[in-house]
Every structure is written in structure tokens, then in C-alpha cells.
Amino acid sequence: MEKARILVVDDEKDFNETVVKRLNRRGYQALTALSGPEALGILIQREFDVALLDIMMPGMDGIEVLREMKKRHPSMEVILLTGHASVESGVQGMSMGANAYLLKPVDFEELLAAITQAHERKLLGAVDA
Amino acid sequence: MKTLDFKRLRLIIILFTLGFSLLPLLVLGLTVKQRFSSAYQNALQGSLRTLVDSKRNAIDLFLTERLAQLSTLAGALTYEEATDPENLGRLFSQLQTTSRYYIDLGVIGMDGAHLAYAGPYQLGEMNYKNEEWFAKVVAKGVHVSDVFMGFRQYPHIIIAVLRREGNKSWIMRATIDSDIFESFVKRVQMGRKGDAFLVNEHLVLQTKPRFGGNIMEDMELPFRTEARFPGTRVQDLVVNHRHYLYAWTWLENKDWMLVIREDPEDELRPLFEAEYLIWWLLAGGVAVIIAGTVLVTNTMVRRLEHAEREKASLDANLTQSGKMAALGKMAAGVAHEINNPLAIIREQAGWIKDLMEEPEVQAIPQYKEIADSVHRIEHHVERAKNVTHRMLGFARRMEPVMQEVDVNKLLAETVQFLKTEALLRNIDIRMSLADPMPATHSDSNQLQQVFLNLIDNAIDAIGKNGELTLTTRYDASHNEIAAVFTDTGCGIPPDKLDKIFDPFFTTKKPGEGTGLGLSISFGIIEKLGGHINVTSTVGQGTTFTVIIPAS
Numbered sequence: 001m002e003k004a005r006i007l008v009v010d011d012e013k014d015f016n017e018t019v020v021k022r023l024n025r026r027g028y029q030a031l032t033a034l035s036g037p038e039a040l041g042i043l044i045q046r047e048f049d050v051a052l053l054d055i056m057m058p059g060m061d062g063i064e065v066l067r068e069m070k071k072r073h074p075s076m077e078v079i080l081l082t083g084h085a086s087v088e089s090g091v092q093g094m095s096m097g098a099n100a101y102l103l104k105p106v107d108f109e110e111l112l113a114a115i116t117q118a119h120e121r122k123l124l125g126a127v128d129a
Numbered sequence: 130m131k132t133l134d135f136k137r138l139r140l141i142i143i144l145f146t147l148g149f150s151l152l153p154l155l156v157l158g159l160t161v162k163q164r165f166s167s168a169y170q171n172a173l174q175g176s177l178r179t180l181v182d183s184k185r186n187a188i189d190l191f192l193t194e195r196l197a198q199l200s201t202l203a204g205a206l207t208y209e210e211a212t213d214p215e216n217l218g219r220l221f222s223q224l225q226t227t228s229r230y231y232i233d234l235g236v237i238g239m240d241g242a243h244l245a246y247a248g249p250y251q252l253g254e255m256n257y258k259n260e261e262w263f264a265k266v267v268a269k270g271v272h273v274s275d276v277f278m279g280f281r282q283y284p285h286i287i288i289a290v291l292r293r294e295g296n297k298s299w300i301m302r303a304t305i306d307s308d309i310f311e312s313f314v315k316r317v318q319m320g321r322k323g324d325a326f327l328v329n330e331h332l333v334l335q336t337k338p339r340f341g342g343n344i345m346e347d348m349e350l351p352f353r354t355e356a357r358f359p360g361t362r363v364q365d366l367v368v369n370h371r372h373y374l375y376a377w378t379w380l381e382n383k384d385w386m387l388v389i390r391e392d393p394e395d396e397l398r399p400l401f402e403a404e405y406l407i408w409w410l411l412a413g414g415v416a417v418i419i420a421g422t423v424l425v426t427n428t429m430v431r432r433l434e435h436a437e438r439e440k441a442s443l444d445a446n447l448t449q450s451g452k453m454a455a456l457g458k459m460a461a462g463v464a465h466e467i468n469n470p471l472a473i474i475r476e477q478a479g480w481i482k483d484l485m486e487e488p489e490v491q492a493i494p495q496y497k498e499i500a501d502s503v504h505r506i507e508h509h510v511e512r513a514k515n516v517t518h519r520m521l522g523f524a525r526r527m528e529p530v531m532q533e534v535d536v537n538k539l540l541a542e543t544v545q546f547l548k549t550e551a552l553l554r555n556i557d558i559r560m561s562l563a564d565p566m567p568a569t570h571s572d573s574n575q576l577q578q579v580f581l582n583l584i585d586n587a588i589d590a591i592g593k594n595g596e597l598t599l600t601t602r603y604d605a606s607h608n609e610i611a612a613v614f615t616d617t618g619c620g621i622p623p624d625k626l627d628k629i630f631d632p633f634f635t636t637k638k639p640g641e642g643t644g645l646g647l648s649i650s651f652g653i654i655e656k657l658g659g660h661i662n663v664t665s666t667v668g669q670g671t672t673f674t675v676i677i678p679a680s
Contacts, residue, residue: 012469018476025483056465083468084461084521103521105472105514108479 004119005047006030009039009065010054010081019052022108028115036060040068048076050118052111053098055082055089063089063096070097075125077118081106139430146422151415158411162404169400173374174363177391181361181376185387188313188327192273192382195288195305198224200271203292203301211236211292211299212244221247224303232285232304239267239298248304250281257302262287266300273383276307276335276345284308284344307344311336314387322371322392330384350388351375357384365393445627456632457652464517471513478506519645533568533680534576536610537601543580544599547588554593558584561600569610570680575653579661582646583614583673590618590671603679609659612675620667629663 006028010016016032023030031048033039037060039051051069055062066078080093083104090101099118102111202220203211210216221234233248241258257263266272266289274287281304289302314325314336327335328348337344351366352375361378374391481503484490493499544558551558587597600613621629621636628634632648654661659677 012473014473015469015476018473018480022476022480022483083472084465103518104468105475105510108476 003027003029004049004115004122006115007033007039007042007048007051009033009036009051009057009062011035011057012054019111023115026112036062036065036068039065040072043069043073043076047073049122050099050115051076051078052115053078053080055080055093056084063092066093066096066098075122077122079111079114079118135430135434138433139426142426142429143422146426147419150418150422154411154414154418158407162407165403165407166400169397170365173391173393173396174365174376177374177376177389178361178363181363181378181387181389184313184325184389185361185378185380188310188385188387189381189383191309191313192288192380195228195303196271196273196290196382198227199288199301199303200290203290206292206301208294208297208299211301214245214247217245218247228305230306230309232281232306234304235302237263237300237302239300244299252280255280262289263300266291266302275329275333275385276310278345279304307335314389321394322373322390324390325388327380327385327387330386335385350377352377354386456648460520460632464520467513467517471510471517475507475510475514478503478510482507519649531570531572534571534573535566535568536576536612536677537562537564537566539573539577540580540599540601540612543577543584546581547584551588551597554588554591556588556591556594557596559596559598561598563601563603566601566603566610567679569677571657571677572653575657576677579650579653579675580612582650583675586646587614587616587618587671587673590616590620592618608679609676610679612677614673614675615670616672617670620669621663621665621671622667623665626663626665630661 003026006020006023008016008020008023008030010019010032011034013032013034016034020030020032031042031046033042036057039053053062053066053069057065062080062082066080069076069078074097077099078093078097079100079102080090080098081102081104082089094101099121100114102114202224206216206220217234217236221231224231224234233246233250233252235243235248235252236245237257238244241256241260241263243252243255246252262272262274270291272287272289274289276284276286278284279287284307285304286307287302287304289300292299292301310327314327322340324339325336326338326342326348328350329335332348332350332354334342334344334346334348338348342348351368351373352362352364354377357379359379361376363374363376366373366375372393374393375388376391377386377388379386481499485496485500485503490496540562541560544560548558584597584599591597595617597617598613598615600611600615602611602613603609604611625634625636630647630651632645634648651661654675654677657677659675662674662676663671664674665671
């Protein structure tokens with residue numbers, strides 16, 4: 001199975017960049033986006049399998065970004081990440097098609113497992129389609 | 130919170146109620162007694178006055194009749210007819226048929242000697258010239274004497290009239306037995322100590338009283354006797370510490386005074402009885418009022434106390450809920466702010482770990498130190514994460530996922546988690562589960578979290594060697610399920626007992642407990658529609674009771 005292409009969307013640069021470095025080190029094709037609009041801009045040019053999306057971001061928040069992503073790239077899986085256990089946003093995100101909902105600080109192995117699972121689902125979806 | 134002093138309140142209510150209800154009752158009682166007594170006294174005095182008046186009239190009438198009879202008789206007789214003993218004897222016997230109190234009849238000349246005499250005594254030789262009555266009848270023409278013994282040594286009175294017949298004058302004199310007056314007054318004597326008698330203007334007795342004196346003796350009266358007065362006087366007087374009702378009046382035709390003394394004891398008996406009745410009724414009324422007041426006040430105060438206690442517990446619950454909500458918000462904010470840096474720290478440590486897989490890095494002499502250090506960073510990030518996640522769990526106002534839950538089964542499952550821990554510490558976990566136990570409509574995960582918290586706490590409280598008893602009960606009357614956790618641990622001092630549900634309150638060492646377990650449990654059970662109670666005795670143990678509604 002080909003390694004997933006991952007877009008990490010988080011306004012916390014230190015977090016974002018480190019996660020991307022670690023993912024790339026493990027052979028994934030990961031890229032950072034520091035805001036929702038930036039992520040959507042990148043998505044116009046390139047295709048990704050999985051997006052890690054922070055909910056709490058200044059400007060365009062994660063839920064709005066998720067809505068746009070699902071509209072424009074329905075086949076891409078989205079994993080929500082948040083530091084706030086806002087159940088409403090979690091439930092809302094899941095109902096809008098997010099694949100998983102993880103609470104920061106997340107264990108890296110857990111994150112990898114979620115990515116793998118999301119990637120597999122994406123591939124399955126592609127086969128079904 | 131300021132609690133009412135219920136003992137004082139009870140006392141005040143009782144005193145005020147008694148005051149306001151007894152005062153009118155007493156005033157009413159006393160007024161009725163007063164009025165009744167005075168009305169009765171008035172009636173008594175009125176009847177006595179009537180009696181005295183009628184007796185006086187009778188005596189007056191008697192004297193008037195006798196005087197008129199004698200005057201008529203004397204006026205109808207000539208000197209010759211009057212001095213004829215035979216004629217006089219006949220007239221005398223005729224007089225006696227009209228009134229048997231005539232003792233004798235005499236005709237006396239102006240020299241004081243008898244001209245004729247009819248009667249049982251041999252008085253023909255008597256001379257009355259020096260007698261007091263003789264002088265008076267000569268002067269006034271008519272005379273009624275006081276009672277005296279006279280020559281006969283028998284109490285009597287004399288009625289005498291002067292007859293002028295041309296140039297001749299003579300006196301007709303009748304003697305009347307004074308018993309007649311006794312018979313008049315005797316009949317009016319009333320009561321055990323009542324009395325009735327006649328006295329003359331010098332207070333010399335004209336009849337024999339029942340008590341304290343004899344005829345023609347001086348009589349002492351308890352009232353002041355002035356000169357004649359018209360009408361009748363009635364007065365309540367005390368003689369020898371005894372109440373008497375006195376009535377006295379002057380006769381119209383004679384300077385005698387009729388005195389009647391009534392012993393009111395018998396007459397007043399109905400009054401006394403009425404008074405006793407009033408006192409008894411009053412006492413009964415007072416007793417009933419006191420009993421009623423105390424009863425009503427006790428009930429009222431008890432209700433009040435109950436309501437106050439309920440209000441206090443409600444207040445405490447509200448305070449607790451409010452505290453929870455505020456702290457929940459704060460906890461959520463803090464947790465979020467900390468979670469982000471924690472995530473970064475974890476990722477940095479993870480990156481270092483990643484890099485340490487490189488052979489060049491592994492060649493560094495301090496490689497092991499660095500690896501160890503990174504490992505510790507990860508460990509403590511994990512620890513911090515646990516705290517923030519629990520804080521979020523506490524803050525979470527998640528709607529519980531409701532389903533039918535078997536509390537017995539859930540509790541047994543939960544115990545399994547901690548069985549090894551309990552075994553290691555030599556803690557005996559005993560289960561006493563109610564059977565049958567109805568299901569409860571609840572969130573099984575949250576309920577389990579609460580049970581886990583409580584068992585965990587109990588094990589910590591015991592430390593080593595002890596007992597933990599888990600009991601479930603079903604209260605059908607309230608349709609409630611109770612899960613009771615009783616440990617033989619160290620107990621909680623009373624001053625800390627009301628703080629144990631506060632967030633971040635912990636008795637454990639820093640790093641061992643977050644102080645959130647019980648407050649989360651409290652919030653969960655509250656959301657599930659139940660409540661947690663706690664009782665504790667220091668040194669003996671603590672009992673937590675979780676009460677949730679059965680479905």
C-alpha cells in the first residue's frame with residue numbers, strides 16, 4: 001500500500017511542523033498549512049489522502065474548513081484534532097463527514113493508527129466508487 | 130447561613146398566643162363574675178328591702194288599727210258606761226275576739242287610779258299617776274309605750290287614749306302582749322345566722338333577737354343610727370369576719386326601728402356555685418388553650434424547621450451546582466490552553482526520539498542520558514495530559530447516553546478492575562447485592578466511572594488491611610436504587626466532609642490525585658437524576674451512598 005499523502009492544518013507552527021517532519025520521516029508525504037484558507041489553496045493544486053485538521057483556529061475555524069474540504073474534495077478523509085473537548089464541535093464534525101476526532105496531546109502511535117485507518121477507508125471508498 | 134433559633138421561636142409564639150388568648154378570657158371571666166355577683170347582690174338587697182318594708186307596714190298597720198280601735202271605743206262610751214266594770218268586761222272580751230293580744234283593758238281617772246278594770250290581773254288598786262306613760266297620754270292625748278315589764282312583770286306595751294267628755298276626762302288604756310311583735314319579726318328570720326328585731330330610739334330591744342341580747346336590753350348595732358329617716362337602708366356589713374346583709378327602717382307610728390339581718394350564705398350559695406363554675410370553666414379553658422397552643426406551635430415549628438432544613442440542603446445543592454458550573458468553565462479553558470503546548474512538547478520529544486534513531490546520534494556518549502530524558506518528558510506529558518483530560522471530562526456537559534443498566538452487574542464488573550489492587554493490599558471486598566434489582570435508565574459508562582472512583586477512593590482510604598463492603602438496595606417506595614460503599618478506612622474529618630465534592634479538593638499527595646474524581650462523580654450522578662450522600666467517622670471509615678432513580 002502506498003504511503004498516505006497528508007495535509008496538516010494547524011495554526012500552531014511548532015506543532016504543525018514537527019508533526020509533518022515526523023510523518024515525512026516515516027515515509028508519508030506530509031505538508032503544513034497554517035490556516036484554513038492556506039490549506040484550501042494548497043488543495044486546489046495538489047491532492048491529499050488525509051487531512052489533520054485543528055478545530056480551534058483564528059479566522060476560518062476547523063469546522064468551516066471541514067465543510068469546504070468535504071464540498072470540494074469529498075474523497076479526502078479528515079481527522080479532527082482539538083485541544084478542547086467540545087463535544088458539540090466533535091459531533092458536528094463527525095456528522096459532516098470527519099473520519100476521527102482526536103484530543104490533543106495525542107499519542108503519536110494513535111495518530112498514525114488513525115491515519116492508516118482513514119487512508120484505508122479512503123482507498124476502500126475509491127474502490128467502491 | 131443564619132439558622133433560626135427554633136427553641137426561642139417556639140417559646141415566643143407560645144407566649145404571645147397564650148397572652149393574646151388568655152387575657153381576653155380572664156377579663157371576660159372576671160367581668161362576668163363581677164357583673165353576676167353585683168347583680169345577684171342587688172337582687173338580694175332588693176328582696177330584703179321589700180321584706181323590711183312589708184314588715185314595717187304590717188307592724189305600723191297593727192299599731193294604727195289598735196289605736197283606732199281604742200279611740201273609737203273610748204269615743205263611743207260615756208263616763209258612766211266606761212266606768213261600769215260589767216260593761217267594760219263585756220267590751221274587753223269583745224276586743225279579745227278581734228285581737229287576742231289584748232291582755233287587759235282599764236279606765237283610769239285623772240288622779241291615776243283605776244275607775245274600772247277588765248282583765249286577768251288584780252290591778253284595781255294600782256295608781257299610775259307617777260308612771261311615765263300617764264304623763265305622756267295626759268299631755269298628748271294618745272300614747273303608745275315602749276315595751277316594759279310594769280307591775281305584771283311581763284313584757285308588754287300600753288296603748289292609751291285620753292277621752293274628754295265635757296269637763297270630765299278619763300283615760301282608756303289597753304295592755305298588749307309584746308309577743309305580737311316577736312311573731313311579726315320571727316317570721317322574717319332568714320338563714321342560719323339571720324336575725325330580726327325591733328329597737329327603740331335608745332337602741333333598747335323591743336323584741337328578743339335570736340342572737341346577742343334579750344328584750345329590753347341595749348342592743349349594739351354595727352351601723353350608725355342617726356335620727357329618724359324616711360325609707361329603708363340596706364347595707365352589706367362584716368361582723369365577726371362574717372358578711373351580713375343589714376336592712377333597717379323606722380316605723381311610722383312609733384319611734385321604733387325594725388332591723389333585719391340576713392345571713393347571705395344560704396342566699397348566696399347559687400352565686401358561689403356559679404363562681405366555682407366560672408373558675409372551673411376558666412381553668413378548663415386555660416388548660417385547653419395552653420394545650421392547643423403548645424400542640425399547634427410544636428407542629429408549626431417542626432414544619433418550619435423541616436422546611437428550613439430542606440431549604441438549606443437545597444441551597445447547598447444549588448451552591449454546589451453553581452460552583453461546579455463555574456469551575457467547569459474555567460477548567461475547560463485551562464485544559465485547552467495547556468493541551469496545545471503539551472501537544473507541542475510531546476511532538477518535540479517525539480521528534481528528538483525519531484532523530485535518536487540516527488546512527489550519528491546514537492554515537493554520542495550521552496546518548497543514553499538524552500534518551501532517558503526524552504522518555505521522562507514523554508512520561509510527564511502523559512501525566513499532564515491525564516490531568517487536563519480529566520478536567521475536560523469534568524467540564525464536559527455531555528448529555529448522557531441513556532440505556533437500561535443493571536447496577537448489580539455493572540458494580541460486579543467494576544470491582545473486577547480493582548480486584549488485583551485490593552488483593553495486593555489485603556483488602557477484602559464484600560458484595561451484598563439486592564435481588565431482584567430493577568434496571569435503571571442511565572449511562573453505563575458514566576455510572577461505571579463513578580463506581581470506579583468511589584472504589585478507588587475507598588481502597589486509598591483503607592491503605593492496607595481492611596474491608597470494603599458494596600451494598601445495593603432497592604427502595605420501592607421512592608423507586609430508587611442505592612449503591613452503598615462502606616470502607617473501614619481512615620475516615621474524613623467533619624470540617625472536610627463538605628468540601629470533598631469540590632473540584633481540586635484532595636487529601637492525596639501532589640501528583641497522586643487530581644481532586645477531580647468526586648466532583649466529576651457528583652456531576653455525573655446529578656445529571657443522571659440522583660445524588661451522592663456521605664457519612665464518615667474519623668478512624669472508623671466512610672460510607673458513600675449513590676442514589677439513582679430506577680426505571
